[in-house]
Amino acid sequence: MYGFEAMTFNIHGGYLEAIVRGHRSGLLTAADYNNLCQCETLDDIKMHLTATEYGPYLQNEPSPLHTTTIVEKCTLKLVDEYKHMLCQATEPLSTFLEYITYGHMIDNVVLIVTGTLHERDVQELLEKCHPLGMFDSIATLAVAQNMRELYRLVLVDTPLAPYFSECITSEDLDDMNIEIMRNTLYKAYLEDFYRFCQKLGGATAEIMSDLLAFEADRRAVNITINSIGTELTRDDRRKLYSSFGLLYPYGHEELAVCEDIDQVRGVMEKYPPYQPIFSKLSYGESQMLDKAFYEEEVKRLCLSFEQQFHYGVFFAYMRLKEQEIRNLMWISECVAQNQKSRVHDSVVFIF
């Protein structure tokens, strides 16, 4: 039941909602993507993007361009927009905005730990970290030998500290433990974000519940598919699924025992929201599943803008922007590799 947000939301959130809706109208359209897909070189892409809101970030980049440069500069724009919104936000919106970046923080922690395990230079690893997930003591992650040290030396003072309770062990860090740590942290983060949104109530709780439930379900499917043929046991796999979402708990029980993509399909087709996604795929195929999930996610994110006076628009905008950057990355790779016929394999139009 909504709580008369229309009367009080604009006092603290009106300005930023207007800002984020303005940013939303700056997202690339299908016409922009069609122009970009016809580019012959990365310099052509740069020329087209200079005419968009990415202009100031790309115009001074020297040729020859690299695909990672385009992605880096587009990400920089997202970071600037986010930081502007964060510094203008008051509670509880500021906490909500911080929650959006915890996923990137987890990715950065795992990147540093994995790279250190592989004897890589910390500076090199820091350059590869996502800017939205940076925190002050991130460089000291390199000194930790196990998860207990990781927590005690570095992460206890970060927002990820509460998520570590489930995965603190004294076992040395190796590839499997790191993977389990990544997924356990992400599971704890999603559940915590879900509880926070439920506490906010109103339209925010309703819209964010739907979006986060979809995220949890998609994670469950990806974990299942990626763990097929690996040493991850069924019990370990089950432990990585979040405890909310449409698939919780019966779908998770069925997914935990799946041993091929067709069994996963059989489980997911029982759920009406996911049946159209899997009906597009042919039997035994998993290549187009990512694109199908992204398309569904974009549809739900765009719908969140149809309602006012809730925080879901901020989450939706950040995710739509990340999708746009993924699209640009894919188009750039296809152009750089002279594979323009494959460009529509992974581009998801937003409008």
Next chain:
Amino acid sequence: MLGLFIFIENMISFELFYMEHINLIQKTEFGPLEYLMDEENEGANTQPSTMEAEDKTLVFVDSLDDYLIIIQTLSSTLRQGWLELASARHSMGASRINTALLSLKHHSAATTVELDYYENAGSTTKSPQFSLCKWTSTDDENSSLKKENMEEDEQLKENPSSRDSENQESSLESSKGSETTASPHKTENHKERSKVLSVFGTLVSPKLRASQLSFETALETLVEIANVRSSILETHDTLVKDMKNTKE
């Protein structure tokens, strides 16, 4: 992967040098192939040797054609591999697939190339023969394992959808445990593949596994190219020698 790229670059530059060399031989030493037809007109005494030379020339040209086809196959396999890698990076994210995660720890190569020399029939020279030893990081050089690898790879090439089902097969093997019909070598190969891929994490996208298979196929094609080139050079040398003898 960088080593693979450098190897390919060297092979392609050598190929260009070699093709120029062939053109030069045709233009300066032997002239066009009509020279061989002129040989036919000289009389019955020279006919068998001319036919033999024609046969060898045909073999040589066929080998060149095969060689060019294999080069094209390599190019398309590499293109596919790079695109699959980009697709995996798109799916998993740039923080999970990047060069900063490659291990700098000292470790043995997962795959090695062996070079043997064998003597040709009717010739005093020895020709090199390259062979690939895949997934030998455990120092197991059992030749039956190599044969299993090659058979498995041929099956994978014939059936692209079995790239997904390969993982499923191995998972069935490991979960059932007592399956005796599945080859233990296939499971070993799968473990070695997963071990190599674990630099990017244990739970990786099927797209990354597909790109790994593409690059594996490209490596096999490279070895095949090296062997075909060795046989072309050998045929060419024989041809040149025969031509010189005929001239004398």
